[in-house]
Amino acid sequence: xxxxxxxxxxxxxxxxxxxxxxxxLQASDIxxxxxxxxxxxxxxxxxxxxxxxxxxxxPIVSTxxxxxxxxxxxxxxxxxxxxxxxxxLAAAIESLARSPERRKQMGEAGRKKILRQYDSAALxxxxxxxxxxxx
Numbered sequence: 001x002x003x004x005x006x007x008x009x010x011x012x013x014x015x016x017x018x019x020x021x022x023x024x025l026q027a028s029d030i031x032x033x034x035x036x037x038x039x040x041x042x043x044x045x046x047x048x049x050x051x052x053x054x055x056x057x058x059p060i061v062s063t064x065x066x067x068x069x070x071x072x073x074x075x076x077x078x079x080x081x082x083x084x085x086x087x088x089l090a091a092a093i094e095s096l097a098r099s100p101e102r103r104k105q106m107g108e109a110g111r112k113k114i115l116r117q118y119d120s121a122a123l124x125x126x127x128x129x130x131x132x133x134x135x
Contacts, residue, residue, distance in 0.1 A: 011024075021052070022052075022056065025052065025053055025056040026056055028056075029096075030058060030059055030060075030061055030093065030096050030097070030103065031049075031050065031053035031054075031059070031060050031061070031078075032061045032089075032093065033050055033053075033060070033061075033062045034061075034062060034063045034081070034083075034089055035062065035063050035065040035066065035068060035083070036063060036065060036083040036084055037065065037066075037083060043065065043066035044065070044066055045066055045067040046067035046070060046071045047068070050062060050071060050072070051071070051114055051118060054071075054077060054107075054110035054111060054113065054114045055110075055111060055114045055115075056111070057107040057108060057110065057111045059077070059078050059079075059096055059102070059103045059106035059107045059110065060072050060077060060079070061078055061089065061092045061093055061096065062078060062079075062080055063081055063082065063083045064080045064081070064082060064083065068080065071113075072110075076106065076109050077106055077109045077110035077113060078110065079095065
């Protein structure tokens with residue numbers, strides 16, 4: 001990191017307990033997760049880490065990869081760039097870094113989406129209602 005001039009600007013936390021992760025997310029301005037398809041074709045689905053960051057109200061910068069575009073509407077909850085495109089990735093980060101209002105809008109949109117679509121209590125009620133209807 002030192003050779004890139006990122007010392008004191010970027011932190012790689014490694015493995016941490018859930019509380020530490022939540023606190024780190026709450027202290028952040030942007031969540032970055034540039035996923036890519038592996039050489040053997042492996043892809044991830046929808047990363048839970050992105051969902052957690054959205055629940056904390058962070059705007060997302062990620063890639064158009066696997067299930068990510070199903071969760072992130074480009075320009076609404078975050079910015080999606082092509083895989084393996086560091087120039088586009090840097091431009092997305094810079095765009096959000098320069099616009100606190102846009103970060104706030106995207107973060108709020110993402111939090112609302114997670115609460116609306118992934119609220120476990122609401123999903124539990126929906127499942128219970130479905131099961132009751134089958135009985």
